[in-house]
Amino acid sequence: MDNRAPLLQVKNLKQHFKISRKYTTKAVDGISFDIYPGETYGLVGESGSGKSTTGRSIIRLYTPTDGEVVFDGRKVSGKLSKEDEKYLRTNMQMIFQDPMACLNPRKKVKEIIAQGLEIHHLYKDKADLDEKVDRILERVGLSKEHATRFPHQFSGGQRQRIGIARALIMNPKLVIADEAISALDVSIQAQVVNLMKDLQDELGTTYLFIAHDLSMVKYISNRIGVMHLGHIVETGTTDEIFHNPIHPYTKSLLSAIPHPNPVVEKKRVAMVYDMEKEGVDYTKGKLFQLTPTHSVLATDDEFVRWSK
């Protein structure tokens, strides 16, 4: 692992939602991970695993119940000072899943994209603002003429490009992409993933890429964390997760990826992960380090059984 200081450190983050007096949902229950500058960290898991909640807690759409989030040396969990909040809001951005729902239908594309700069007064004059908007539009593969149109005049893939432009115009250090490609068509998914990779090479942005589709995550991520029921059960480099998975949940996710060969695919039977049958209790497990980058959440007993 590189010795650079991590850009984002998440330590024992917990996000609980109180449903009633008696019942609390533990959406995220004590997870820790680091993201280093310039890399892409993929967070995968089924729906309800808490991966989106993690992203939203980090960017402070929710107030974390417990734990610590350190972003670029500043603590951004707990009570935020004015200065820290401004730093967080300008340097961390988010791309949402549904590109139609996240764009204000009453605003023109230009106004949507420029909004962040306007709020934080990050431009010299009107001409500077226009130039910045034009430049970012071009970078994400749209043209200047698109700036005066409304979101409904675009196709799904183009809308997602607007969402990406809005996030990147702030020149953020970290972008959280929450299922950014799940709502798009296959051919458009590939376009958007390639665009995000190109922009990363060009600008050095760091991504937290949240998705449920492991095959797409493989293309974009350097490291992957597998989440299940609010816990990170396994984390490692993309290579380690794909070639040496230890946790049965990771294995079941990998076995569910469709194979492009119809002959193989017709015979493939997905592995089933049954927590109760395995008798797994995540709260009892501890992290086992296989390599400096690869770790698994398990009890001593489980670890021996799984790594066979």
Place this chain on the structure above:
Amino acid sequence: MTEKKNKKDRVLSIRDLSISFETGSGIVNAIRGVRLDLFRGETIAIVGESGSGKSVTVKAIMGILSSNGKIDEGSIIFNYKDAHGEEKSVDLVKMSPKQIRYQICGKKIAMVFQDPMTSLDPTMTIGKQIMEGMIEHEKISHAEAKERALNLLTYVGIESPEKRINQYPHQLSGGMRQRVVIAIALSCNPDILICDEPTTALDVTIQAKILELIKTVQAEKGISVIYITHDLGVVAKVADYVAVMYAGKIVEKGNINEIFYDPRHPYTWGLLSSMPDVDTDSHRLFAIPGSPPNLLEKISGDAFAPRNPFALKIDFEEEPPIFDVGGQHRVCSWLCDPRAPKVSMPEQLRIRIEKMKKEDLANG
């Protein structure tokens, strides 16, 4: 193969179907001449991007086109046995929506929709929803219907059906809800099951289970299934026969091996290459440039030409006819014309197909 099957086996045959929608900004020609056959016990997958017209095609079969939609021409012939075991053949295009509703929908042709939460009624218990169709169509008693509902729930893999039958949709998980929807679809023993993106709203792990369930059901009951999907992984798993749709037309069709091992249309090449492959180490995905055409405008020539790196001059001028390239394989592209220059598929895809063939040899 197809030619040898006699006409009796043909459950559904769609001929020259054209559908247009009248919208505020003009007439949209959503379907432009679709021809498709479905045989008994066969699974056909219709693949394409959103807006390619795949959903509209099956909605026309079910007679549930939205009110601004109009079938301009064509026929959908449906062959079935009526209650007395007599062979019948009807043209669904000529029937009124009401007739289809009483005689066909749910009874002979059933449909599974994408999102199980919106296709189930949140105010009714699931038992009631399964029994509703049986009581209406088959005029059986409540007790008998309940017994069949319990059997169906067990059949689709829901544990403790006695308890579940009185529960409401919100008490079930996404995968279970989709199982209930399948149970409802099967309640009247249909001849055709249409699955419109049945697993898009579900997780990958559950997706595999639902597809396996539909496969078992089909094998045991011998029904024909139409899948609509944009996921080629799903197609590889379930389909016998594949139709690739683009801008309201079927651009390539053939059996599964013809499409996956010997694709001929540049759009199919693009679709297959943009499918992420876990085994390769390439770091760039192939993407089809541009976006699908706007069907509000009149399309001259091949609709895919502007996005096609292999487009010929004629592609922009004249619409390609359907070329027969052997077997069940039909391609709608000028590249298959004997006069066309030899064009081979993208390198990445060629390597993958070769690897797939090797895998097959290794597996016997």
